[in-house]
Amino acid sequence: MFDTPRANRLHIAIFGKRNAGKSSLINAITGQEIALVSDIAGTTTDPVYKSMELLPLGPVVLIDTAGIDDENTLGELRIKKTKEVLEKTDLALLVFDASDDDFRAEKEWHQMLIGKRIPAIGVINKIDIQDRNTKDLEKIFDIPFVKVSAKFNLHIDSLKELIRIYSPSDFEKTTIVGDIIQPKDKIVLVAPQDIQAPKGRLILPQVQVMRDILDHDGMVLMVKDSELEDILKTLNQKPDLVITDSQVFTKVNALVPPDVPLTSFSILMARYKGDLQTFIEGARAISHLKSGDNVLIAEACTHHPLKGDIAREKIPKWLKETTQADLNITVKAGVDFAEDLSKYSLIIHCGACMFNRKQMMTRIFRSKMQNIPITNYGIAIAYMNGILDRVTNMFPQK
Numbered sequence: 001m002f003d004t005p006r007a008n009r010l011h012i013a014i015f016g017k018r019n020a021g022k023s024s025l026i027n028a029i030t031g032q033e034i035a036l037v038s039d040i041a042g043t044t045t046d047p048v049y050k051s052m053e054l055l056p057l058g059p060v061v062l063i064d065t066a067g068i069d070d071e072n073t074l075g076e077l078r079i080k081k082t083k084e085v086l087e088k089t090d091l092a093l094l095v096f097d098a099s100d101d102d103f104r105a106e107k108e109w110h111q112m113l114i115g116k117r118i119p120a121i122g123v124i125n126k127i128d129i130q131d132r133n134t135k136d137l138e139k140i141f142d143i144p145f146v147k148v149s150a151k152f153n154l155h156i157d158s159l160k161e162l163i164r165i166y167s168p169s170d171f172e173k174t175t176i177v178g179d180i181i182q183p184k185d186k187i188v189l190v191a192p193q194d195i196q197a198p199k200g201r202l203i204l205p206q207v208q209v210m211r212d213i214l215d216h217d218g219m220v221l222m223v224k225d226s227e228l229e230d231i232l233k234t235l236n237q238k239p240d241l242v243i244t245d246s247q248v249f250t251k252v253n254a255l256v257p258p259d260v261p262l263t264s265f266s267i268l269m270a271r272y273k274g275d276l277q278t279f280i281e282g283a284r285a286i287s288h289l290k291s292g293d294n295v296l297i298a299e300a301c302t303h304h305p306l307k308g309d310i311a312r313e314k315i316p317k318w319l320k321e322t323t324q325a326d327l328n329i330t331v332k333a334g335v336d337f338a339e340d341l342s343k344y345s346l347i348i349h350c351g352a353c354m355f356n357r358k359q360m361m362t363r364i365f366r367s368k369m370q371n372i373p374i375t376n377y378g379i380a381i382a383y384m385n386g387i388l389d390r391v392t393n394m395f396p397q398k
Contacts, residue, residue, distance in 0.1 A: 004059040005204060006051055007356050010171050011061045012163065013047075013085050015109055016095030018067030021125040024150035025095060026050065026064045029160065046078070047085050057164055061356075063089070069105045084335050086112060088359035090171040091163065092120040094143070098132040103140065110141055116362065121146065121162050128152050172357055176212040176272045180261075180394050181241060183217035188232075190244035190252055192225050204353045205265040209243060229255050241394075243268065246378035247310060249385050261394045262387075266378025269351035271395065273360040274376065278368065280392060282375035283383035285346050286319070291326040293345040295319065298363070299333040301354040310377065315348060322384045337363055340370075347374040 014022045027033055030052055048064040063085055066078035092113050094106060113120050122145035124132050134145040146162055148155045181187065191206050202210075206222075213220050221239070223231045225248045232239070238260050244252040246264040256262050270279045289295070297311045308314065316329045332338075341347065347367055352360040367374040375383075382388045 004051075005208075006049070006061055007352075007354050008172060008208075009051060009059045009061045009356070010057060010167055011063060011088050011090045011356050011358060012054075012093065012167075013063040013065060013089040013091075014093045014095060015065055015068055015082065016123075016125075017069045017097065017100070017105055020067070020095045020097045020100075021150045022067075022095050023048075023064055025093070025123065025125060025148070026062050028148070028150040028153050028156045029054070029062060046081055054160065054163070057167060068109050083112075086116055086118065087335075087362040088356050089116075089118050090356070090358050091167050092118050093123050093159075093163075094120050094141075095123045095125055096137065098124050098126045098147070099130045103137075107140070110143070119166050119168060121159070121166055123148055123159060125150055127154065173272050175216070176209055176268050177241075177243070178212055178216035179396065181213065181216055181218045185218045185240035186235070186237070187213055187218050187220055187241045187243065188228070188239045189220060189222040190225050190228055190242065190248065191222055192245050192248055205269050205351055208353070209265055209268060225251055228252060232256070246381045247314060249378075249381055249387065249391075253385065253387050253390070258390075263391045263394065264378040264382070266351040266376060267382070267391060269353055270376045270379055273352040273355060273357050274349075275361070275364055276379075276392070276395060278364055279375045279379045280388065282346065282373040283379045283388060285373035285375075286322060286380065286383055289319070289323045289325050289327060289345060292328065293325065294328045294330065294343050296341070296344045296347045297329060297331045298337055298347060298349045299331070300350050300352045300360075301334065311350070315377065315380065318381065318384050337366075339366070341367060341372045342370055344372055347372055348380050349374060349376045351376060351378065 014026055016022050030050055050062045052060060052062065054060045065082040065085055068079065068082065070078045094110060096106060110120065120143045122137055122141055122143050124134060124145060124147045126149060127147045128149040128151060132147065134147060138145055144162055144166065146155060146159050148159055189206065189210065191202065210220055221231060232255065238257060241261045242252065242256045244264050246266045249264065253262060270276050297315060299311055311331050319327060364374055379388065382391045
């Protein structure tokens with residue numbers, strides 16, 4: 001309850017061959033026995049995530065992965081899981097065994113890191129067994145290196161200092177809504193509480209937006225859509241901004257005066273986690289959809305769909321009404337996002353509150369490289385309701 005959500009933490013992934021000491025390294029960095037350590041090659045099977053505070057960086061996620069040289073059919077599946085970690089990695093630690101002179105696997109993975117524009121630090125481990133000069137490796141890989149012994153906790157502070165220096169400063173945007181509000185602004189949040197709303201709590205985007213408003217000295221009023229008209233009548237001045245759940249855009253747009261800025265939680269998350277302009281352009285592709293086209297609806301998290309699910313019922317219904325086309329709609333949840341997107345005419349993504357920004361930007365980049373339009377729930381819904389300009393015109397233009 002008091003922890004920074006994983007999606008808002010810098011993601012540091014540890015890659016290397018089996019028995020290079022990746023698990024020992026994560027234990028040394030955290031100062032805890034987080035990862036299982038064994039002399040048996042391939043002890044780590046699935047990625048292991050550890051959220052922690054790494055001073056002076058702050059909240060981070062450390063990810064321990066399976067060996068990049070894992071063998072046999074099961075090993076291939078483990079490597080596939082490790083490759084999926086690349087999509088969310090902000091900074092990579094590439095671990096070398098000081099006694100190993102075969103760098104073929106490390107070179108292959110280093111090229112993947114370059115291709116995905118992930119900064120990396122080379123970590124030469126096990127110097128308690130054999131020392132090694134870093135100069136030759138620096139020439140081959142062109143990344144900074146540090147020599148450590150994870151087993152005996154040697155030079156771990158030097159590694160942490162390199163992590164501080166080479167961590168990307170833009171892994172997360174600084175604000176969700178703070179750049180478009182002023183101190184003392186009155187902001188009304190509209191949060192329907194239907195069967196899909198979690199019992200006893202608000203959903204993460206609502207909480208994050210509320211906190212960001214408070215951090216920028218704004219004043220928050222939160223109501224259900226059924227009480228929006230009442231609160232607007234009660235206020236002696238018009239609100240400075242209304243932020244709504246996208247699913248009730250039609251109702252809220254009709255109630256909020258045209259001169260009051262209006263947007264949605266999903267659109268704010270589109271800016272915060274992704275690329276707003278790309279999503280706006282992607283939404284315009286809806287008007288070009290025709291019968292037989294394939295549309296992918298992608299969700300960041302897995303959940304049990306309930307009646308009226310936005311991905312499986314509402315958006316498909318609204319797409320059909322808007323396009324008057326017989327579309328082939330596929331819903332994928334979690335990490336299930338294909339490498340080959342060529343069969344799709346449009347991708348509509350959720351707000352990605354459970355993803356870090358790197359993971360969402362990786363999906364956007366993959367879509368753009370294949371010339372597939374991509375948008376998100378809120379922007380797509382706004383476009384289909386004819387209010388896209390209204391709900392995005394308050395944002396600074398590039």
